[in-house]
Amino acid sequence: MTANEEEMIVTPWEVAGRIDYEKLIRDFGTQPLTPELLQRIRKHAGELHPQLERRIFFSHRDLDWLLEKYEKGEKFVLYTGRGPSGPVHIGHLAPWIFTKYLQDKFDAKLYFQITDDERFLYHDNFTMAEPQKWAYENALDLIALGFDPRKTRIILDIKNIDKLYALALKVAKHVTFSTAKAVFGFQESTNIGLLFYPAIQAAPAFLESELVGHNVPCLIPAAIDQDPYWRITRDVAPKLGYLKPAQIHCRFVPGLGRGGKMSASLPETAIFTIDSPEQARKKIMSAFTGGRTTLEEQKSLGANPDICSVFSYDYFLFMKTNEIEELRYKCLAGDIMCGECKSLLAERVTKFLIEHQEKREKAKDRFEEYLFNGKDY
């Protein structure tokens, strides 16, 4: 079987097979993003983010409820995060870029949790220094995207445990091994740190409420593989007197290979934010496309953008909606060849990397500014 034909697996630790997002909505019991809901977001935001237009964010829980609260003047906080096991690739940035749109348009605070504890517990060969090093490196990528330092706080789990532990204990008391096993697939061989960890990931959803002393709605923008954590979090919330966090779920940015999400464990198919433009160009020029075997064939029959990793890159990250429609048309019509498409993407990626890496350098001076200090801000 090729990767595309494999059984779909979507867990916080593994994403494999051809992803059927409609099926995920049914399996996970979430709601699709309806045109009505998008219209409501557009009304408040002034414009619709391309990731909403293109249904890269495609599913939600209680977003209608959250907007209702917002329309009545009740602000919400955003919460998302990152597991720091290596460098950030461009696929990771997509939901962060969308999160910044939400912060800007809804004037929302953001808690960004970096789960150095979970990554240490998960990777057999990690010393504690490993995820802590990547926590710093990954935070620079977040800061480089331009989040508002007055409204953004980065939580480093191990460093900030004093602000998470009491909340996590409250959550943990309501989650049995049996439930955690059913939701996360834990086994007899799972270590007791990983068993407790879901309580740590739940905690930031209630942090703002805890700090300000009254309930504040929370919206979690994240890829849908994190959903098991939010199911637990939502299940426990009312038992603790908190609001259930709302969610908005995104798809996985595909890698440059044939099928599968972009993954740091397949470095030749992922463009890291710290790659040099040359490295990135090389990866793109070797990318899997929807092209035909010969140029002649492609000119007469056209190519297939729907399975093309180069097209998906443009789709997820780089092109405006009108541009992407034009490219799609040209590709289907055989009016553009893969080599040209790759070169154009490489140019866009190069431009992005140079700018991002400059901002990333400057972020080093501002790191401390973004760190959570345990107070309401």
Place this chain on the structure above:
Amino acid sequence: MTANEEEMIVTPWEVAGRIDYEKLIRDFGTQPLTPELLQRIRKHAGELHPQLERRIFFSHRDLDWLLEKYEKGEKFVLYTGRGPSGPVHIGHLAPWIFTKYLQDKFDAKLYFQITDDERFLYHDNFTMAEPQKWAYENALDLIALGFDPRKTRIILDIKNIDKLYALALKVAKHVTFSTAKAVFGFQESTNIGLLFYPAIQAAPAFLESELVGHNVPCLIPAAIDQDPYWRITRDVAPKLGYLKPAQIHCRFVPGLGRGGKMSASLPETAIFTIDSPEQARKKIMSAFTGGRTTLEEQKSLGANPDICSVFSYDYFLFMKTNEIEELRYKCLAGDIMCGECKSLLAERVTKFLIEHQEKREKAKDRFEEYLFNGKDY
């Protein structure tokens, strides 16, 4: 079946049945305290504590190794603790009094862990404020015993989690659910907080080594029901490059009822440190003794001090070795009646309570002095 005939159960959460300490040594795989070992302690300490003479502390692991280190000039730290689910009774004080002897005689630092997290997770009806209130109250009892404030640090788990969490994660990574289940009897219905907790209880055994940057031997004086925690701790220690903590185990102070250890859940058979002298006297006067049915019978046949809760109180806590031998002899010979014995114990307990409660009041002003601040001291 009466309590004495019930099957022996000894776990960190339950002690029941007639305790067979010889069997515990075999079951848990510990070592008895030999006369040679006591002789070595006497040599260093100048005198043998009554709790050693009477084998109230009766078992150990690696105490010979620890003394060898000590004899070569290597100091050790002490580590023990308390689960704050209610007021401290006199039975709790016995191992603390012994710990103070060790601190004084071996000039040893003490880490005293108060496990407010575990008590919160364990008791269904506890809010978080409950164990935190008792943490403070119980700490006053510890301080009242006269521990050296320069050498004693009280760890409050929730408050000091920032100093424990990284160590606990390192431990947790090496403990599977399967192992924890086998050692602690965890079940499907156990909450994920309790599953992780053994890693938190292991952490202070390595804290001094972590703070000073090199391995420091550690001795844990505690009742033998806590042994499962130390088995896990000792198992993991070498995997993390730490020394296995040595242990010295004590028996359970019996309650004033017929058999069973003194327990806060049977308040009428436990003398709390905050009881008034009148309350204490009342409990003692209703205590179970080894007396005969009639005074005549007792005068001619003598009574049985081995099943007498009043005698055991004197044995565990109040009498000097020569006094206790004399009392034992008089009891066996029928030369003292239970009423007199109870009155004498009540006098001793009253005297102790009045003095302890005075010191406990003064401890309120010194509480902060004893709190762990995360630094080597």
